Amino acid sequence: MRRYRRRLDPVGFILPALLLAIWYLVGKSGEIPAYLLPGPESVLQVMADFVSGTAKLTPYSGKLIENLSASFLRVITGFAIALVFGLLMGFLTGRIKPVKRLIDPLVQAIRTVPGIGWLPIAMVWFGVGEQTTVFLISLAAFFPIYINTAHGASEVPAALIRAGKMLGANEWKIFTTVILPAAFPAVVVGLRLGLGVAWAYLVLGELTGVSTGLGAVMMDSRMMGQVEMILVSMVCIAVMGILTDRILLWSCRLIFPLSGREG
Amino acid sequence: MHRKNLFLMNNVCKSFSVSAGNKPLNVLEDITLQIGEGEIVALIGPSGCGKSTIIKIAAGFEKADKGSIVFCGDAVTAPSPQRGVVFQSAVLFPWLTVSQNIAYGLKLKRLNRTLIDEKCAEFISIVGLTGFEHYYPHQLSGGMQQRVAIARVLIMQPKMLLMDEPFASLDAQTRILMQQLLLSISVRLNPAVLFVTHDVEEALILADRIYVMSKLPGSVIRKIGVPFLKPRPISLMGDYEFIKLKQEILSLLFN
Ligand SMILES: Nc1ncnc2c1ncn2[C@@H]1O[C@H](COP(=O)(O)OP(=O)(O)OP(=O)(O)O)[C@@H](O)[C@H]1O
Ligand SMILES: [Mg+2]
Numbered sequence: 479m480r481r482y483r484r485r486l487d488p489v490g491f492i493l494p495a496l497l498l499a500i501w502y503l504v505g506k507s508g509e510i511p512a513y514l515l516p517g518p519e520s521v522l523q524v525m526a527d528f529v530s531g532t533a534k535l536t537p538y539s540g541k542l543i544e545n546l547s548a549s550f551l552r553v554i555t556g557f558a559i560a561l562v563f564g565l566l567m568g569f570l571t572g573r574i575k576p577v578k579r580l581i582d583p584l585v586q587a588i589r590t591v592p593g594i595g596w597l598p599i600a601m602v603w604f605g606v607g608e609q610t611t612v613f614l615i616s617l618a619a620f621f622p623i624y625i626n627t628a629h630g631a632s633e634v635p636a637a638l639i640r641a642g643k644m645l646g647a648n649e650w651k652i653f654t655t656v657i658l659p660a661a662f663p664a665v666v667v668g669l670r671l672g673l674g675v676a677w678a679y680l681v682l683g684e685l686t687g688v689s690t691g692l693g694a695v696m697m698d699s700r701m702m703g704q705v706e707m708i709l710v711s712m713v714c715i716a717v718m719g720i721l722t723d724r725i726l727l728w729s730c731r732l733i734f735p736l737s738g739r740e741g
Numbered sequence: 742m743h744r745k746n747l748f749l750m751n752n753v754c755k756s757f758s759v760s761a762g763n764k765p766l767n768v769l770e771d772i773t774l775q776i777g778e779g780e781i782v783a784l785i786g787p788s789g790c791g792k793s794t795i796i797k798i799a800a801g802f803e804k805a806d807k808g809s810i811v812f813c814g815d816a817v818t819a820p821s822p823q824r825g826v827v828f829q830s831a832v833l834f835p836w837l838t839v840s841q842n843i844a845y846g847l848k849l850k851r852l853n854r855t856l857i858d859e860k861c862a863e864f865i866s867i868v869g870l871t872g873f874e875h876y877y878p879h880q881l882s883g884g885m886q887q888r889v890a891i892a893r894v895l896i897m898q899p900k901m902l903l904m905d906e907p908f909a910s911l912d913a914q915t916r917i918l919m920q921q922l923l924l925s926i927s928v929r930l931n932p933a934v935l936f937v938t939h940d941v942e943e944a945l946i947l948a949d950r951i952y953v954m955s956k957l958p959g960s961v962i963r964k965i966g967v968p969f970l971k972p973r974p975i976s977l978m979g980d981y982e983f984i985k986l987k988q989e990i991l992s993l994l995f996n
Pocket of ligand 2: 792
């Protein structure tokens, strides 16, 4: 099995470094007051304190793990629900015409309501917090998974299916050995998009009022004027987004070594 | 030479309705073919006359409107590994390596792992791909891909091969090598072969018999027995008899 060695491209670091430098200089010059945009060094201090809890700079000193794991759990729960329904319904609509005719119009109609548009009714149904957040995440992550899976499943070349049949595969084997691997790259795309929106909707859900979680930290920090903490939470979400995407891609490659190669 | 009939297609008709309003397009009209055990039969005819349709019906991918298709005494209703199909393009599974593609059919039969590995190595060497076991299809040339496609059906030890212009996409040199490969396979494993080609020389080099088809709607206009003894070297193409037969077929095709 060949391995693709991914080395970090130094060119990709030029702009972030530049931005960081500008940020630093702007902070030094005093053009923008610190209560709007604190300098990178103070953000870094707050970040370190958020992780280690030694400096006690904010009320969240040392509370990273607690908030991160609460958020992570919500994302994973919501994403898992979206994954189960998205894959199941995606493969069914992609491969079975009557099923497509039955459920696809409804799903497409529901999709036209933007995810944020579900917030009020979700709060009515589930109250503020935990369940609303998980509901919003799974709803938002469902659509990209469903649509990409259905598309991938319906685009499997008929010739490949014929090849499988003439080599002796029954319907079930055609699904597991031809349709599944052929649709897999599209499924991976759907899962990655779904995971991305899962983190976005996590923040939306948590803003409605949960006691722990990165979104809650952001919202409470805003009220307490802890701008550094808001920025730190944003960085945490970005890092978690990238990290979970990598883990997802890596697990997909465990299943099919060639999947998501362009990613 | 008389051989037991392995495959029969009797009075097969097939039409396609392209759109709801139009009247259906008659593609095959009263096609009757017989293929004996171990016999190589070529199907030649103008483009669009229904040759691929015959292969699809013979494979069990498509149903005939009328007529019967009998293989080993049973009616053909579905595809079977006993009738291995080689398509014009290789149609390999792109996510499987060469050896995984070739082992695909045997794995479905849940044979013992070591037996599969042995067989796989054997057929990889028959088609001359030893050393490329772990390559993916996109890393192979067209001719190599086609050899994988042939190996993955041969490994099932089919009684019959159905080949739809298997070498048409290859360059002239590779095509000649592949024709020789098919001849050596037919000596070694002795499957019956029904193959489609638009290359008259290819038909004369490979086939025991040739069916010449008419324009749409396709029907068989001539059955020709090829008299040359096997093995047939490439130099046969310069023979007087060979050229005469070639002319005869060409004039049938262009009338
Ligand atoms: N699924 C289909 N639906 C409608 N028409 C079809 C279908 N398949 C084939 N045809 C028609 O049947 C005719 C014969 O097609 P076929 O592919 O069998 O020809 P062919 O002899 O293999 O041609 P070529 O030498 O170009 O490969 C064509 O006119 C084609 O338009
Ligand atoms: Mg054809």
